[in-house]
Amino acid sequence: MKKRIISVPWMGEEYTRQLEKMLKSLDMEVILPEKSAESLKKAVQNSADMMCFPYKGVLANYINVLDRGANTLLMYDSCGECRLKHYYKIHEFTLKKLGYKDFEMYPITITNIVPTLKKLSGKSSAKVTKVVKQLISDIKKVDEEKWQWSDDKINIGIIGEIYTCCDERVNYQIEKKIRSHGANPYNASNLTQFIIESIKETFHLENKIGKTKYKKEANKYLNGKLGGHGRENIYNLLWMHDKGVDGIIHLLPLSCMPEATIEPYINDICQERKIPLLRLPIDETNSEANVDTRVETFIELIKRKKK
Numbered sequence: 199m200k201k202r203i204i205s206v207p208w209m210g211e212e213y214t215r216q217l218e219k220m221l222k223s224l225d226m227e228v229i230l231p232e233k234s235a236e237s238l239k240k241a242v243q244n245s246a247d248m249m250c251f252p253y254k255g256v257l258a259n260y261i262n263v264l265d266r267g268a269n270t271l272l273m274y275d276s277c278g279e280c281r282l283k284h285y286y287k288i289h290e291f292t293l294k295k296l297g298y299k300d301f302e303m304y305p306i307t308i309t310n311i312v313p314t315l316k317k318l319s320g321k322s323s324a325k326v327t328k329v330v331k332q333l334i335s336d337i338k339k340v341d342e343e344k345w346q347w348s349d350d351k352i353n354i355g356i357i358g359e360i361y362t363c364c365d366e367r368v369n370y371q372i373e374k375k376i377r378s379h380g381a382n383p384y385n386a387s388n389l390t391q392f393i394i395e396s397i398k399e400t401f402h403l404e405n406k407i408g409k410t411k412y413k414k415e416a417n418k419y420l421n422g423k424l425g426g427h428g429r430e431n432i433y434n435l436l437w438m439h440d441k442g443v444d445g446i447i448h449l450l451p452l453s454c455m456p457e458a459t460i461e462p463y464i465n466d467i468c469q470e471r472k473i474p475l476l477r478l479p480i481d482e483t484n485s486e487a488n489v490d491t492r493v494e495t496f497i498e499l500i501k502r503k504k505k
C-alpha cells in the first residue's frame with residue numbers, strides 16, 4: 199500500500215478535531231470528511247431504505263474521503279448490541295461494490311485501539327497509549343466545559359442516539375439553536391459518557407459506578423440489554439428530572455431500534471413527571487427550518503409556563 203492517508207467518520211466538530219490531533223501526533227496523514235450533499239446522496243442511494251441515518255452519514259463520510267485520497271478508514275465499534283457493530287463490515291462491502299478497492303478498514307474498540315494505531319503508525323505501544331490517554335482526557339475536558347447545568351437559564355436536556363446527539367452536521371446544530379433562544383442545553387448522550395459506559399461494559403463494571411439509583415430504576419423497564427443508548431437514555435432522563443430539568447429533547451434517527459423501543463417509557467416518564475418533551479426524528483429528508491421552528495416554539499412555551 200502507498201503512504202497511509204487515514205480518516206475517521208465525522209462525529210461533531212470538537213470530538214473530530216481531537217481525533218485528528220491524536221492521529222497527527224502519531225505522525226499520520228489525516229483527511230477529515232467534508233459536509234457534502236453529493237456524497238450523502240450517493241450514500242443514501244446505496245443504503246437500504248430502513249438503515250438508520252448514522253449508517254448513511256458515515257458511508258457518505260467514507261465516500262467523501264476516498265474521493266479525496268484517503269486509503270485507511272477507521273470506524274468506531276462500541277461492541278454493543280445494536281447494528282452499529284456491523285457497520286464497518288457493511289460499509290466495506292458497499293464501498294468495494296461501488297468500485298473503491300484501494301483502501302483498508304479498521305474497527306476501533308476500547309481493547310484494540312492501541313495495537314491498531316501501533317500497527318498503522320509504526321509507533322511504540324507506550325507512545326500510542328500516551329496519546330490515547332490524552333485523547334480521552336481532552337474529550338472529557340470538551341464535555342465538562344460544554345455541558346454544565348445552569349442556575350439562571352432554563353435547562354434543556356438532550357437524550358437520544360449518541361451520533362445524532364453529538365454531531366452538529368446531523369442534528370442541525372441543536373446545541374447552538376437552544377443557546378440562541380436563551381436556554382442551556384445539557385447533552386446527556388455525550389462521548390465521555392459513551393467511553394465510560396463502553397469501558398464498564400468491556401470490563402464488567404456495570405452498575406457499580408455512577409447514577410446507580412437511576413440505572414436500577416431503568417433496568418425495571420427492560421428485559422436485559424437493549425443496545426444503542428436506550429437504557430442510558432432512560433436513566434439519564436430520571437437523573438435529569440431529579441436535577442430539575444425544564445424540558446427534554448429526544449433526538450433519534452428514523453428507524454432507530456433502541457430509541458423506538460424506549461419511546462413509550464420516555465413519553466410516560468415525561469407525562470407523569472410533567473416534563474415538556476420534544477421528539478425530533480432525524481433523517482436525510484428533514485428540513486432545518488422545520489427543526490428551527492419546533493425548537494423555538496418548544497423553548498418559548500417552557501419560558502412562558504415558568505413565568
Ligand code: SF4
Nearest residue numbers: 250280282426454455
Ligand atoms: S442505535 Fe439506532 S442509530 Fe445506532 S446502530 Fe442502533 S438502530 Fe442504528
